[in-house]
Amino acid sequence: MPIYNFVAGPATLPVPVLNQIQAELTDYQGTGLSILEISHRSPQFTTLLARAKQLLLQLMHLKASEYEVLFLQGGATLQFTMAPLNLATKFHRVAFVNSGHWAERAMAEAKLIPDLVVDEVASAAPHFNHFPLVELTGPAKYDYLHLTTNNTIYGTALNQLPEVDLPLVGDLSSNFLAQDYPFDRFALIYAGAQKNLAPAGLTVVVVKKTLLAQMPTALPAMLSYRKLAAKDSALNTPPVFQIYVAKLVLEWLVKQGGVAAIEAVNRQKAQLIYDAIDQTTFYHNQVRPADRSLTNVPFTTGDSELDQTFITKAQQAGLMNLKGHRLTGGMRASLYNAMPLEGAVALRNFMLQFAKDHEEEK
Numbered sequence: 351m352p353i354y355n356f357v358a359g360p361a362t363l364p365v366p367v368l369n370q371i372q373a374e375l376t377d378y379q380g381t382g383l384s385i386l387e388i389s390h391r392s393p394q395f396t397t398l399l400a401r402a403k404q405l406l407l408q409l410m411h412l413k414a415s416e417y418e419v420l421f422l423q424g425g426a427t428l429q430f431t432m433a434p435l436n437l438a439t440k441f442h443r444v445a446f447v448n449s450g451h452w453a454e455r456a457m458a459e460a461k462l463i464p465d466l467v468v469d470e471v472a473s474a475a476p477h478f479n480h481f482p483l484v485e486l487t488g489p490a491k492y493d494y495l496h497l498t499t500n501n502t503i504y505g506t507a508l509n510q511l512p513e514v515d516l517p518l519v520g521d522l523s524s525n526f527l528a529q530d531y532p533f534d535r536f537a538l539i540y541a542g543a544q545k546n547l548a549p550a551g552l553t554v555v556v557v558k559k560t561l562l563a564q565m566p567t568a569l570p571a572m573l574s575y576r577k578l579a580a581k582d583s584a585l586n587t588p589p590v591f592q593i594y595v596a597k598l599v600l601e602w603l604v605k606q607g608g609v610a611a612i613e614a615v616n617r618q619k620a621q622l623i624y625d626a627i628d629q630t631t632f633y634h635n636q637v638r639p640a641d642r643s644l645t646n647v648p649f650t651t652g653d654s655e656l657d658q659t660f661i662t663k664a665q666q667a668g669l670m671n672l673k674g675h676r677l678t679g680g681m682r683a684s685l686y687n688a689m690p691l692e693g694a695v696a697l698r699n700f701m702l703q704f705a706k707d708h709e710e711e712k
């Protein structure tokens with residue numbers, strides 16, 4: 351029986367990548383050493399890092415002359431602090447779109463920075479069943495506008511970047527390289543790797559080089575994009591293994607045809623699940639259809655006991671980790687890049703059969 355893992359993160363990785371890791375784990379490229387034991391100053395690692403950066407920029411259609419790639423630690427959560435520390439230097443004022451839990455967390459961290467004004471300029475609270483529209487009038491004196499492009503918990507996504515005359519900072523953690531944004535509209539992009547790119551322990555930051563030059567120098571080194579960039583992400587020991595896996599996943603993504611191609615597959619996967627929800631009265635998803643996420647699909651039967659039965663029986667059928675987030679309850683299917691179309695088909699079929707079998711219990 352095939353097993354499909356719908357976990358929200360740390361999430362599933364492409365099977366060919368897992369197989370390659372296994373095949374070369376004890377001997378990395380004929381060195382007789384494992385990737386787990388090579389130095390971050392070795393030529394093997396330097397080559398690997400350069401390749402990972404190049405692949406990432408290629409996939410995002412960004413130029414190496416214009417954007418810097420950083421491989422950091424501390425999760426997306428540390429970026430909630432690093433982004434304002436490094437970027438909010440002119441107006442000391444930043445604008446946030448409150449699209450859900452992670453946007454709220456990002457705002458809360460920014461508010462802890464002394465002398466920084468944090469404005470919520472749009473909000474979908476308290477139900478977070480749509481992606482809020484940003485309308486800024488008059489000359490906006492903000493250092494940037496912060497967007498969380500995909501709402502991992504409530505299952506909403508931003509499908510069109512707002513037309514504002516401000517640098518955009520994006521937390522793309524849960525739809526990174528899964529949805530094809532015009533990445534060059536961003537001043538800075540960050541993403542925890544554990545949803546779409548690598549195991550936990552790596553955060554990717556992509557930042558405009560012109561901004562790097564203007565960033566403050568009086569910051570602790572590990573909090574300074576500028577200092578981290580000057581040392582090419584190896585200011586201290588970087589997460590070698592995670593960067594290695596990220597490189598393999600990026601190569602895999604190139605083989606899939608790139609971000610636009612994988613987005614098309616992601617649309618098919620998501621459509622299968624949304625159709626199963628919409629075609630029956632058995633399941634519900636509260637999100638406005640135009641704002642539905644491609645990567646995280648929350649749904650419920652409306653009955654918590656029945657939801658629990660669904661989760662248990664799905665697991666017995668090899669459909670793992672469909673339990674919803676504790677804030678929302680119900681179910682959630684995460685359909686990141688590494689989830690094959692067959693996984694979504696299997697879940698769709700299971701949902702339709704389950705609805706038939708349990709119709710009377712509602």
Ligand SMILES: *Cc1c(COP(=O)(O)O)cnc(C)c1O
Pocket residue numbers: 359424425426427428452498500501502521522523524542543
């Ligand atoms: C998971 C997630 C985070 C938290 O990431 P960490 O790497 O665990 O800090 C932040 N933002 C979004 C949108 C997420 O989905």
